[in-house]
Amino acid sequence: MRASEVRALFAVVNRPEVVSLAGGMPYLEGLPLDTIADTMQRVIATQGTTALQYGSGQGHQDLREQILDVMRLEGIDAHPDDVVVTTGSQQALDLVTRIFIDPGDVIVAEAPSYVGALGVFRSYQADIVHVPIDEDGLIPEALDETLTSLAAQGRRVKFLYTIPNFHNPAGVTLSLERRPRVLEIARRHGVLVVEDNPYGLLGFSSDPLPAMRSTDDEGVLYLGSFSKTFAPGFRVGWVVAPHAVREKLVLASESAILCPSNASQLAISAYLSTSDWKGQIKSFRELYRERRDAMVGALAEHLPDASWTVPDGGFYTWVKLPAGLDSKSMLPRAVTGRVAYVPGTAFFADGSGADHMRLSYCFPTPDRIREGVRRLAAVVNAERELVEIFGTSPAPDAMTDIETPGPDLL
Amino acid sequence: MTYSPRVVVLAGGLSHERDVSLRSGRRVAEALRLAQVEVTVHDVDADLMPMLAEVQPDVVWPILHGASGEDGSIRDVLGLLGINYVGTGPRASRVAWSKPVAKSVVARSGISTPDYVTLPQSLFRELGAQAVMNAVVSKLGLPLVVKPSRGGSALGVTLVQTPAELPHAMVTCFAYGEVALLERAVTGIELATSVIETADGCQALPSVEIVTEGPYDYDARYNPGRTEYFAPARLSDEQAAAVAQTAIDAHKALGLRHISRTDLILEADGTIQFLEVNVAPGMTETSLFPQAALAGGHTLPELYRSIVETADTH
Numbered sequence: 099m100r101a102s103e104v105r106a107l108f109a110v111v112n113r114p115e116v117v118s119l120a121g122g123m124p125y126l127e128g129l130p131l132d133t134i135a136d137t138m139q140r141v142i143a144t145q146g147t148t149a150l151q152y153g154s155g156q157g158h159q160d161l162r163e164q165i166l167d168v169m170r171l172e173g174i175d176a177h178p179d180d181v182v183v184t185t186g187s188q189q190a191l192d193l194v195t196r197i198f199i200d201p202g203d204v205i206v207a208e209a210p211s212y213v214g215a216l217g218v219f220r221s222y223q224a225d226i227v228h229v230p231i232d233e234d235g236l237i238p239e240a241l242d243e244t245l246t247s248l249a250a251q252g253r254r255v256k257f258l259y260t261i262p263n264f265h266n267p268a269g270v271t272l273s274l275e276r277r278p279r280v281l282e283i284a285r286r287h288g289v290l291v292v293e294d295n296p297y298g299l300l301g302f303s304s305d306p307l308p309a310m311r312s313t314d315d316e317g318v319l320y321l322g323s324f325s326k327t328f329a330p331g332f333r334v335g336w337v338v339a340p341h342a343v344r345e346k347l348v349l350a351s352e353s354a355i356l357c358p359s360n361a362s363q364l365a366i367s368a369y370l371s372t373s374d375w376k377g378q379i380k381s382f383r384e385l386y387r388e389r390r391d392a393m394v395g396a397l398a399e400h401l402p403d404a405s406w407t408v409p410d411g412g413f414y415t416w417v418k419l420p421a422g423l424d425s426k427s428m429l430p431r432a433v434t435g436r437v438a439y440v441p442g443t444a445f446f447a448d449g450s451g452a453d454h455m456r457l458s459y460c461f462p463t464p465d466r467i468r469e470g471v472r473r474l475a476a477v478v479n480a481e482r483e484l485v486e487i488f489g490t491s492p493a494p495d496a497m498t499d500i501e502t503p504g505p506d507l508l
Numbered sequence: 509m510t511y512s513p514r515v516v517v518l519a520g521g522l523s524h525e526r527d528v529s530l531r532s533g534r535r536v537a538e539a540l541r542l543a544q545v546e547v548t549v550h551d552v553d554a555d556l557m558p559m560l561a562e563v564q565p566d567v568v569w570p571i572l573h574g575a576s577g578e579d580g581s582i583r584d585v586l587g588l589l590g591i592n593y594v595g596t597g598p599r600a601s602r603v604a605w606s607k608p609v610a611k612s613v614v615a616r617s618g619i620s621t622p623d624y625v626t627l628p629q630s631l632f633r634e635l636g637a638q639a640v641m642n643a644v645v646s647k648l649g650l651p652l653v654v655k656p657s658r659g660g661s662a663l664g665v666t667l668v669q670t671p672a673e674l675p676h677a678m679v680t681c682f683a684y685g686e687v688a689l690l691e692r693a694v695t696g697i698e699l700a701t702s703v704i705e706t707a708d709g710c711q712a713l714p715s716v717e718i719v720t721e722g723p724y725d726y727d728a729r730y731n732p733g734r735t736e737y738f739a740p741a742r743l744s745d746e747q748a749a750a751v752a753q754t755a756i757d758a759h760k761a762l763g764l765r766h767i768s769r770t771d772l773i774l775e776a777d778g779t780i781q782f783l784e785v786n787v788a789p790g791m792t793e794t795s796l797f798p799q800a801a802l803a804g805g806h807t808l809p810e811l812y813r814s815i816v817e818t819a820d821t822h
Binding site (some may be wrong): 103105106107109110113114115116427428429430431433434436481483484485487488489490 | 522523524525526527528530553629632633637663664675676678679680682683684725
């Protein structure tokens with residue numbers, strides 16, 4: 099099944115009859131929309147000529163200072179000049195890749211990895227090499243082996259792309275103990291670390307872990323975002339980079355978009371200075387924890403033969419299907435069964451991952467999550483019967499297109 | 509005052525082909541607006557019936573691919589409401605929607621269609637998959653085409669070259685539906701011939717010839733550049749006339765109305781093989797029907813308007 103076919107099947111997910119466990123959309127009904135409306139009204143009324151004007155390519159000074167407050171929660175100590183505001187952290191990914199990657203260069207990423215990043219890497223003709231993970235995130239020994247082997251082959255590795263907290267799609271978190279080891283291995287191999295951290299403040303049980311950037315300000319490019327902790331509609335993210343890289347990022351961003359939206363930046367700046375944003379994040383954490391509980395409870399009840407990660411934060415669980423099932427070829431059956439998920443193949447550059455699927459619990463209510471998993475179980479059971487009859491799953495795909503679902507699915 | 513029909517285009521629906529339907533619907537609506545037709549595009553959902561009651565359209569054009577859009581059920585409802593609509597009635601839609609039933613109907617009227625067998629998933633379970641597959645291969649030979657007995661856009665369709673590929677193809681097919689059509693693969697010139705009924709009567713548009721590298725699958729259909737089309741097809745006058753007549757014969761044998769697209773193969777020996785027919789052919793920017801219309805010298809706004817006027821029996 100080709101990428102376009104998978105994408106077309108997703109066309110049904112915005113129908114109310116379908117329970118979508120596919121999307122990565124934050125639950126914005128949890129926001130105080132009235133207050134935000136007042137804030138935005140005030141921004142235009144009092145700072146309209148700035149908000150609606152071109153701005154700095156690096157981003158608005160006030161917001162960059164406030165971003166430091168956000169990052170301080172994860173132990174990052176930086177200067178406002180180190181921060182480049184971007185149009186979502188997706189643009190930061192694009193800029194970083196554009197600056198560093200020549201066609202054929204290698205990017206090392208977790209197996210699995212964020213589909214939106216794989217799409218960017220592929221568009222700059224990077225060669226993506228996956229490194230396995232376990233329940234504690236990236237496996238340092240495997241990383242070391244991979245980098246050693248790539249060096250022996252004479253391959254040029256530009257950076258390690260990692261999502262240390264509440265991984266998308268895997269739901270796991272890089273343990274505290276492994277963080278310095280990963281950094282040390284990257285440093286030893288002369289490889290930069292791109293730390294993508296949109297979910298770090300959305301942990302369910304403990305204080306945020308220190309970011310990798312908090313202990314290494316030369317070897318780490320840090321990507322942050324307001325999309326998951328506040329609202330993706332503003333499209334505001336940022337990158338923190340060492341000086342030499344930062345200048346290039348600003349130039350690249352200016353050539354791409356001139357400047358990030360001033361209106362969005364000032365709205366977020368006003369929100370941060372006038373609202374209890376930490377309280378809002380706390381309420382999101384509670385909301386998502388309840389949904390995580392609904393998800394893993396329903397999986398245990400309805401899909402006991404599968405296995406899954408139990409995320410301690412973020413939006414996703416990564417489900418391993420019973421043996422022999424193929425999540426991509428099962429998707430049409432799921433659409434018929436009125437439930438949607440993202441096939442695991444989306445999160446690999448090499449076509450693997452068909453034995454997994456990503457389920458998200460961020461958007462549907464707990465009742466809908468339970469109903470979705472119940473439907474999914476019926477789909478899995480029907481597919482399993484089929485596989486038993488024919489003794490096979492469908493032919494493995496020769497294609498390794500990265501299926502990039504629409505932005506509401508990332 | 510100039511006659512200006514009010515039209516509701518139905519697009520979307522809850523099927524595997526929702527995306528194609530939405531794109532087709534938008535295209536037709538744009539063209540109709542250019543022809544001064546008042547158009548509303550609507551999905552098939554709980555708001556539809558109240559909307560129809562309020563708008564009281566002269567004509568509904570169901571551009572729904574798959575499921576309720578092509579199996580006749582939406583057309584049944586429009587009939588109940590006494591609303592004129594573009595396209596085939598519910599009973600004939602139901603016949604055309606089932607590929608094996610359509611094949612048997614056209615075969616009875618003398619049109620060639622490749623040998624086939626229709627098998628439900630349950631049969632493979634009851635009789636043992638390998639035994640059934642062996643019997644199919646020995647009867648139909650290889651290569652053969654496995655496709656869901658219902659549905660379009662080549663979803664779930666596989667060309668099987670060797671016995672080892674057959675189980676994979678069956679699993680792919682049954683993910684889309686409970687019944688599979690296994691058909692002897694025929695080779696030749698791949699053609700799509702659209703038939704329209706307007707004030708000028710029932711006529712075939714020029715056939716479109718499809719040339720793909722690899723299978724004419726979903727990706728090849730909807731991604732510009734993967735497929736080369738020739739409209740009109742590179743046929744002799746006699747061949748073109750024979751193909752057109754076959755499409756018209758199939759349209760009539762199946763009791764279709766206003767618009768249809770028949771997919772055919774012209775074999776090297778001149779035999780024209782009927783594959784399937786669509787009562788709601790795709791109308792996207794890469795679809796076959798609009799290409800045929802343009803090749804026939806029509807402009808889409810005028811043609812779509814005249815189809816609407818034919819359907820408007822007020």
